[in-house]
Amino acid sequence: MEDIVPDVVDAVPAGIVQVSYGECNVVCRGNELTPTQVKDPPTVQWCAPEGDSLYTLLMVDPDAPTRQDPKFREILHWAVVNIKGNDIATGFPLAAYIGSGPPEGTGLHRYIFLVYRQGNKIEEGQTIPNNVRAGRLNFSARQFAAKHGLGEPIAANYYQAQYDDYVPIRNKTIIG
Template sequence: MDKNAVVPDVIEKLPEKNLKVKYGTIQFTTGDTLKPAQVKNPPELDWESDANALYTVCMTDPDAPSRKDPKFREWHHWLVVNIPGKNIKDGETLTEYVGAGPPKGTGLHRYVLLVYKQDAKIKCDEKRLGNNSGAGRGKFSIKNFAKKYNLGNPIAGNVFLAEWDEYVPKLQKQLSG
């Protein structure tokens, strides 16, 4: 994560643990390049967790619309809070998962996945975002979200890279509905 400049672009301090991320049969190594078609569905995540604790999971793209011109930094793809243990489906989804969809010609984007351990259940006032619209996803900051809800630093994280492929127009159509 360090060589991908996740600090300072997304977070202030790198997590101590690696987040295992699996898209179907694909389990990538930090910094690998994946195709948007490979990451269109939510991944399985695995981290060292306490079954009695609550967690927050986020996936964000700091390179929107491009790494050279990140005027929409960050565009968040997924945000779930109050996850009991590793049971993401039992958490409170603030932003439904949307896979990588970098615009054509914008080069590689970084997709950063982070896990935060919560001190207690949090009550969020953020608007709930479905997976059929891109509205409200840009200019997000996981750093500011973590500060607002006293999440501290992420305990686990990972990053992959992706650039435009033939799946992206399908995702863009989904997000315009």
């Protein structure tokens, strides 16, 4: 997990976010999954010992358009705030889930899941729908965490993906 430092976080979080796309496609510290395998929202869990705590889940791609030239760092793929414990269904989606869509010929992209313990409830605004690109480019997990007083993430995990035949299908559904 060291290769997400310093691009997205300053230090490797102590905890691991358990992420699975069905039974067979489990996220494991940089393993490779395909855009086809990750097109639908995953099951996500983390250790949430404090039952009354609220959490934030972010999923970002820091490698857009490429890892060598990340001028759109980071792309926001998912943001859920005010999650009770680790039950994502109780949270508010600031940005609906969009699966991986690395452009052809850009190599492997990292897709990083970060979980933060919230000190306070985050004000809920409009959700960025899963067919809208606006508001997703040049996102910064660090700036988001600072704005909302989240501190450092308590858990993380990531996979890598590169272009496959699902990417153009996915991109036809996205506007703006």
